[in-house]
Amino acid sequence: MHMRNPGHSHGPPTVPVKFILEDPEGLTETDQTEWNLMGGVGETLLELAVEKGINIEHACGAVCACSTCHVYLEKGEGSISEADEDEEDRVEEAPGLQINSRLACQCTIEGEGPIEVRVPSWNRNAIKEVPH
Numbered sequence: 341m342h343m344r345n346p347g348h349s350h351g352p353p354t355v356p357v358k359f360i361l362e363d364p365e366g367l368t369e370t371d372q373t374e375w376n377l378m379g380g381v382g383e384t385l386l387e388l389a390v391e392k393g394i395n396i397e398h399a400c401g402a403v404c405a406c407s408t409c410h411v412y413l414e415k416g417e418g419s420i421s422e423a424d425e426d427e428e429d430r431v432e433e434a435p436g437l438q439i440n441s442r443l444a445c446q447c448t449i450e451g452e453g454p455i456e457v458r459v460p461s462w463n464r465n466a467i468k469e470v471p472h
Contacts, residue, residue: 350382355419355453357385359394362461367395379449385411385420385457386444396459402445409444410434412458419451436460 359375361367368375379388386409389396400406407430413420420442423431427446434441449455 350380350387350449353378353380355379355381355449355451355455357388357416357449357453357455357457359389360414360456360458361394362459366461367459368393379453379455381449381451383449384445385442385447385449385455388449389444389459394459396444398445400445404430404443404446407431407434407443410436410460411442411444411447412438412460413440413442413447414456414458416451416453416455419449419453419455421446421448421450435462 355378357377357379359377361373361375364371364373375392375394377388377392384402386396386398386402396411397408399408402409404426410431423442423446427443431437431441431443444457
């Protein structure tokens with residue numbers, strides 16, 4: 341499933357975001373477990389990941405209608421938008437629920453970081469995205 345066009349712009353890539361992949365081969369077809377990227381204020385973690393070749397599952401097209409983009413926000417909570425009620429309801433459906441569970445499609449970069457995100461090994465995208 342392709343992500344919907346977010347319909348918004350975001351700032352320049354100035355926020356350090358580290359993605360830790362428990363299954364790098366399944367998500368990127370590489371053995372690279374850590375990806376140090378730069379995101380922009382206003383960009384979601386899912387948009388950043390997919391744009392850079394980390395194929396986080398997002399079956400609903402990033403509209404907060406499923407829980408397939410479930411990730412663990414390990415660092416930088418103050419630099420990410422707060423979860424709203426819709427996200428909280430959806431993330432409860434995700435496997436491996438933890439206190440730091442979030443939906444990557446709903447985590448908008450708002451601060452200066454650094455941000456650290458762990459993508460669980462069971463999050464795989466069987467259909468590879470073509471970045472827009």
